[in-house]
Each structure stands twice: as structure tokens, then as C-alpha cells.
Amino acid sequence: MTAPRILLFVAGVTVMAYGAVLVLDLPLRTIVLIAVWAGGAVIVHDFVFAPLSAVLGYTGRRLVRGSWWPPVAVAALCSATLILLAVPVFDTPGAKPDNPTVLDRDYPMGLMISLLIVWSCVPLYQVGAALIQRRRATT
Known part of the structure; x- marks a missing residue:
């Protein structure tokens, strides 16, 4: 192992040990709730998100062909x-009438704008890739 890998390993083990010490300072009920939540997250990932991602990826690959697939x-x-x-935060569960500074943004609109920006990059990527390919062909 090289020196940077050893340093990263030591740093990782140190941070992990510090986190374990912090968790062990919590009440037993909280530790059990953390373990249940973490176990539930693994189960939901393995039995819901992973299969759904595989199905969507397989279907998407069949529907979207060629150079459009990566973007x-x-x-x-x-x-x-x-x-x-x-x-x-989508339905503003923490918003309070007496404190308007908590969740004071229009989160649904922000999500829509973010998705619009992400998906508008798909054709921009295609245009950029075509320009690069054309430039390489001429040189």
C-alpha cells in the first residue's frame, strides 16, 4: 500500500471509531431506532430501489437508442x-405559521426548475458532442 492509501485508511478508521463512540453515548432506545432505520433502508434499497432501477434501466435502454442513451x-x-x-420538504412539514423563515421557499417550483435544467442539458450535450465529433473529423 502506498502512503496516501495508508493515510486515507487511518483517517477512515479514526472517523468511524469517533462516530461509534458518539453513537454509544446515545440512549439505548435511540441506538435501536438507528439500527432499525438503517436495516429498513437496506431492505428498501435491495427490494424496491435496486429492482426498480434495473427495470427502468433495461426498459430505457430499449426505448432510447444510440448516442441519446448516456445523457x-x-x-x-x-x-x-x-x-x-x-x-x-415537498409538503413543508416543518413550516410554522408563527415562524415564516422555516421552509420559506416554494420547493415544488424549485424542483420543477431543477428538473427542467437537468433535462435541458440532454439536447445541449448532443449538440456539443456533435460539434466535437465534426471538429475531430475535420482535423
Whole structure:
């Protein structure tokens, strides 16, 4: 192993040990809830998200052909990430009438704008790739 790998390994183990010490300082009920939540996340990933991603990827690959596939796949992945990040605040569960500074943005509109930007990059990528390919062909 090289020196940078050893340093990264030591740093990772140190941070992991520090996190374990912090968790062990919590009440037992909280530790159990963390373990249940983490276990549930693994189960949901393995039995819902992973199969769904495989089916969507397989179907998408059959529907979107040629050079359009890579940018569409990247845009779909970015869209899924944006949607998952927006879920906790989408219906403003923490908003309080007496404190308008909590969740003070229009999150649904922000999500729509973000998705529009992501998907508008797909044709822009195609135009850029075509220009690069044309430039390479002329040189």
C-alpha cells in the first residue's frame, strides 16, 4: 500500500471509531431506532430501489437508442436524486405559521426548475458532442 492509501485508511478508521463512540453515548432506545432505520433502508434499497432501477434501466435502454442513451441515463439519475432530496420538504412539514423563515421557499417550483435544467442539458450535450465529433473529423 502506498502512503496516501495508508493515510486515507487511518483517517477512515479514526472517523468511524469517533462516530461509534458518539453513537454509544446515545440512549439505548435511540441506538435501536438507528439500527432499525438503517436495516429498513437496506431492505428498501435491495427490494424496491435496486429492482426498480434495473427495470427502468433495461426498459430505457430499449426505448432510447444510440448516442441519446448516456445523457438520458444521467438526466434520469439526477432527476431521481433531486426528487428523493425534495421529498422531505415537498409538503413543508416543518413550516410554522408563527415562524415564516422555516421552509420559506416554494420547493415544488424549485424542483420543477431543477428538473427542467437537468433535462435541458440532454439536447445541449448532443449538440456539443456533435460539434466535437465534426471538429475531430475535420482535423
